[in-house]
Amino acid sequence: MAVDKPRTMRACARRNVVTIAATLLLALLAPPADAHHSYAMYDGTVYRVFTGVIVRIVPNAAHFEMHFVPLNDARDALVRDEKGQPLVWVAQMESAAQAFKDGITKESFPQGTVFSMGLHPRRDGKPAGDRGMSGLFQCAKGSKPEPGKHCDSVAGNKTFGAGELPKEGAAPKS
Amino acid sequence: MTARVTPFRAAALSLILVAGSASLAFAQLRPPEVKGLRGAPFPSMNPPPDVRSFGEGRAWDGRPPEGIQPLPIDLFTSKDFYKDRALWTDVRYWRCNAPRQIADMRSGGAGSSTNDPRIGSNPPVSARWGDCKMDWSRDNIVSPYSFKTAKDHYQALMADAKSHGGPTRHTYETMPKWDGVYGEYAPNGRRVWNYSRANQVPTLLSLLTPEYQQRMVRQIYHEGVNAAHQWSASYCWPEGFMRQWATGPKPSRIVVTPEVVLFMGSGSGNMWRVVHLGREFPLGQSVAQWYGDTIGFWDGEALITWTSNIQGWNQHSSWEWSDRLETIEILTPVRDASGKFIGLDWEAVLYDPQALVAPVRILWHRNYQQSWGTADRLGWTECTRPLYPVDGYATQVAPGEVIEYKVPDMSDRPWAKIWEENFEKNMDRPKQELDLGFK
Numbered sequence: 010m011a012v013d014k015p016r017t018m019r020a021c022a023r024r025n026v027v028t029i030a031a032t033l034l035l036a037l038l039a040p041p042a043d044a045h046h047s048y049a050m051y052d053g054t055v056y057r058v059f060t061g062v063i064v065r066i067v068p069n070a071a072h073f074e075m076h077f078v079p080l081n082d083a084r085d086a087l088v089r090d091e092k093g094q095p096l097v098w099v100a101q102m103e104s105a106a107q108a109f110k111d112g113i114t115k116e117s118f119p120q121g122t123v124f125s126m127g128l129h130p131r132r133d134g135k136p137a138g139d140r141g142m143s144g145l146f147q148c149a150k151g152s153k154p155e156p157g158k159h160c161d162s163v164a165g166n167k168t169f170g171a172g173e174l175p176k177e178g179a180a181p182k183s
Numbered sequence: 184m185t186a187r188v189t190p191f192r193a194a195a196l197s198l199i200l201v202a203g204s205a206s207l208a209f210a211q212l213r214p215p216e217v218k219g220l221r222g223a224p225f226p227s228m229n230p231p232p233d234v235r236s237f238g239e240g241r242a243w244d245g246r247p248p249e250g251i252q253p254l255p256i257d258l259f260t261s262k263d264f265y266k267d268r269a270l271w272t273d274v275r276y277w278r279c280n281a282p283r284q285i286a287d288m289r290s291g292g293a294g295s296s297t298n299d300p301r302i303g304s305n306p307p308v309s310a311r312w313g314d315c316k317m318d319w320s321r322d323n324i325v326s327p328y329s330f331k332t333a334k335d336h337y338q339a340l341m342a343d344a345k346s347h348g349g350p351t352r353h354t355y356e357t358m359p360k361w362d363g364v365y366g367e368y369a370p371n372g373r374r375v376w377n378y379s380r381a382n383q384v385p386t387l388l389s390l391l392t393p394e395y396q397q398r399m400v401r402q403i404y405h406e407g408v409n410a411a412h413q414w415s416a417s418y419c420w421p422e423g424f425m426r427q428w429a430t431g432p433k434p435s436r437i438v439v440t441p442e443v444v445l446f447m448g449s450g451s452g453n454m455w456r457v458v459h460l461g462r463e464f465p466l467g468q469s470v471a472q473w474y475g476d477t478i479g480f481w482d483g484e485a486l487i488t489w490t491s492n493i494q495g496w497n498q499h500s501s502w503e504w505s506d507r508l509e510t511i512e513i514l515t516p517v518r519d520a521s522g523k524f525i526g527l528d529w530e531a532v533l534y535d536p537q538a539l540v541a542p543v544r545i546l547w548h549r550n551y552q553q554s555w556g557t558a559d560r561l562g563w564t565e566c567t568r569p570l571y572p573v574d575g576y577a578t579q580v581a582p583g584e585v586i587e588y589k590v591p592d593m594s595d596r597p598w599a600k601i602w603e604e605n606f607e608k609n610m611d612r613p614k615q616e617l618d619l620g621f622k
Contacts, residue, residue, distance in 0.1 A: 062619040065594055068470040076594075078619060087621045095617060109468045116469065121620045 045071065051101070051139040056127040056175040058143075060084060060159045063122040064097055066115045073108045075100040075118065075126075083156045099137040100128055103170075111170035113145070123148040125159035127175040141180070144172035211368055211548045214515040214528040220340055221485075221513045221530060223327035225546075227320040233380040234281040236301060237312040244303030247312050251275065258285070259310040263610040264404045271400055272385045279315035282379040282387065282399075285407035286500035293430060307408045319381040321389060326532050326542035333509035333534040337489040340511070341480065344487070350480035352461070353441055359484055359516060361437050361444075361527065364558040365549040368526060375547045377428040379501040391502055395538040397613075398599070399502045405602045406500060410576070413598035414499040416451035417577040419566035420593070421473050423496030425504055427454060428531070428545050436561050444479065444486060449562045458488050471495070471506045486514040497598060505537035517548070526550035575605025 061077035078095040079088040090096045102108050118124070124147045128138030148154065149165030160166045161174045175181070216222035237248045247253050254275045261267050270276040277285065284301070288310055291297035303309025330336040344350045353359070369375060376382055384403065388396045405411045415422050422431040432454040434446035444458040458479040459466060466476040471494040479488035488511070495506035511532045519525050531545045552558075570577040571586055580586055589604075591597030603612070 062621060064617070064619065067594055068468070078621075080621065085621070087619060095619070105468070105470070114469060121618075 048101075048139055050131055050133070051129040051141075052132045053129045053139075053141065054180055055129065055178060056141065056143065056180050057130050057138065058125065058127045058159065058174060058177045059098065060123065060125040060148075060154055061098065062087065063118050063120055063124065064095075065120060066113070066118050068105060068108070068115060071105075073102040073105040073113075075102060075113075077124070080123070080153070084153050084158075085156075096136060098128075100126065101137065101139045103140065107170075111145075113169050117169075118147070123153050123160060125154070125161060125174055127177075129180065141175075142172050144174050145169040146174060211517050211526065211550075212528060212546055214513065214517075214530055214546075215485075217343060219328060220336075220343055221328075221487075222515070225320075226322040226327070232317075233378075234279070234284060234313045234317045234383065236284070237279065237314045240299065241304055243311050244305070244309035245311070247275075247278070248315060251279075251312070251315055253278075258404060258407060259307040261404075261408075264400055265397070265611055265613065268397075271388055271396065274315055274383045274385055277384040277403075278310055278312040279383060280310075280313035280407075281382055282384055282403050283500045284313055284380070285310075285384075285403050286412065288407050289410050302407075310407070313383075315383075317381075318383045318386055319376050321386050324376055324382075324386075324390060324543050326544045328532065328542070328544075330532075330542065331534075333489055333491065333511050333532070336511045336532060336534075337487070340482070340487050340513075344480065344482040349482045350461070351483055353481055355441060358439050358441055359481075359486075360524070361439050361516070361551075363437060363554045364552045365435050365437065365526065366552050367433065368548040368550040375428050375545055377425065377498075377501065377545055378430070387502065390539055390541070390543055392538060392540055395503055395505075398497070401599070401602060402497070402499070402501075402503075405606055409602075409606050411602060411606060412499060412577060413572070413601055414577065415496075416566065417570045418572070418591075419569040420597070421494075421496065422452040422454075423498060423504075424474055424490075424493045424508065425496075425501075426451075426498050428547065429498050429501065431498070432564075434549065436555070438555075447561060449564050451564070452566065453564050456490075458486065464489075464491060466492075475508075475510075484516050488512045488514075497596070503538060503596075504533075504535050507537045508533065508535040510534070524551055572601050575601050 059077070059079045061079040064076040064078060067074040067076065076097050076099055078097055080086065081088055087095045102113070124145065126140060126145045127143030129141045130138040144161070145168065146160040147167045147169065148160040148163045149167075152163050152165065154160055154163050159174055213224070214222040216224065237243065238246065252275075254270060254273060256267060256270065257276045257278060258264065259278065267276065288302040289300045289306070301311045303311060328336060330339065341350065379387065388399060391399060405413075427433055432448045432450040432452050434454065434456065435448040436446070438445040438447070442460055444460065446454070446456040446458070448454045454474060456474045456477055458477045460479055460481070462478045464476065464478060466478070469492070471492055473494050475490040475493035477488050477490040479486055481487075490510045490512065493504070493506060493508045495504055495508065497503040511534075513530045514527045516524055517526050517528055527549045529547050529549055532542055533539065533545070534542045571580050571588060572578070573580070573586055591600065
């Protein structure tokens, strides 16, 4: 088959320009990736969904974290460890700048705040995880969800940033 | 030619040197006074130097000074300091030692050992006494100004500056030439009290709220009785804001520009403070900073600053502060008789309604040593070889050695947790349960 070389070259050049432009556009639109540690310890294929109570926000610019104690399924008691102490989970959040942009601060999440969020859990089963793309819902002050439900079901809830509360289990493939 | 120094010449030379140093001493630590706002003189002049040990050597183990009747129970015989609160205000409970003396009972001070530790031959009950007559007056510590908050103080200083055409807006041409390297001028008898060497313990406790009294007593007890020092730098933890006025990293370097003034230093950690000139709070997100956020202005040659948003923390052998700590700092240049710049009087008024029963003041002097152009580099400290808490003691661990390590909660006073878990099993410590509103 005869090949029209100049036309092929022009088409290639156009494709290259489009590819480069798309790449640049994606790079510009992507959120700033200022994480400084690997997320390999988190299992990104699954979500665990928690409703819990804030112990504290750690707004460290390096590792913005939320420390919380999950509530039981009846939503009337803290989950405790084998010694009877509240079992504190550590949620690795987005960058500090993004968290502030979404309104997540020490002031908006004081100790005792009830909230719901999904986490990609640590692969080794230890109580920590990465928020991933999960939505974050805060129950209205003084309220809590019905048994088995989360704050997104509570009247007057507030959301912080984008995203829905994921389903427990396999994370949707992107 | 070899110059011969006769006794007469030597005496004359000594007199000249003494007179010279006296005039410098006179010029320093006497910032210009603006009534009710800054530069107030100390109510008590010529205060004593650091509290000294009352006797050296084993003959003084546990032996009180003549005329002093020891208490039936004191820090070194108590099994539960929490129960002794009523005794904390008695200098004899501490055997008249300053807090730092108690911290150093088993050493020759930070970084040095001794063959004659003051804890004596039968620790801890053989701990030696300090001099009960020595103390730095509380009147010299409590702020002489009437302000209840740093904000009010700052606004009053600003109003004063405006009343005579200020605040001064310096250009590169007019700004004070303070750039350079500084040391600490701490003449005998005018110690920065925050070193916790010049005061009897009850004097410092009298500055604190009940909760913070207990925190300080707890620290002194575990340092002196258990030798369980949880010094921040031991663990590569941050030193914290107040360590500038103790033995932590200090503002040893200064850079002045029309927009900012930088204070920098390095030692057991790094300090880096930026005075944002002509700015208002907030300077950023509401996240406490280890050295706070600082704004300021010039009033002529005086630099007036307000620091807020400071991370609450502790300093060893002394008092903890809360994240409500704020400071007003006033820096004024000092010159010798010839007009030569010799350093800065640095007045700091500390406001912390959570830790302090009243605002307090520290006045120190940073003596100018040399320019950046002639000084050695400013080093940067990265702490990479921490000690580790092993059974509650800060312990050196060799590379490759395996230890059990409990991750500290850096947001919840990790030093206190170490004491609680290792040394307070049989004490009646006031309970502080985590209350999240659920059972």
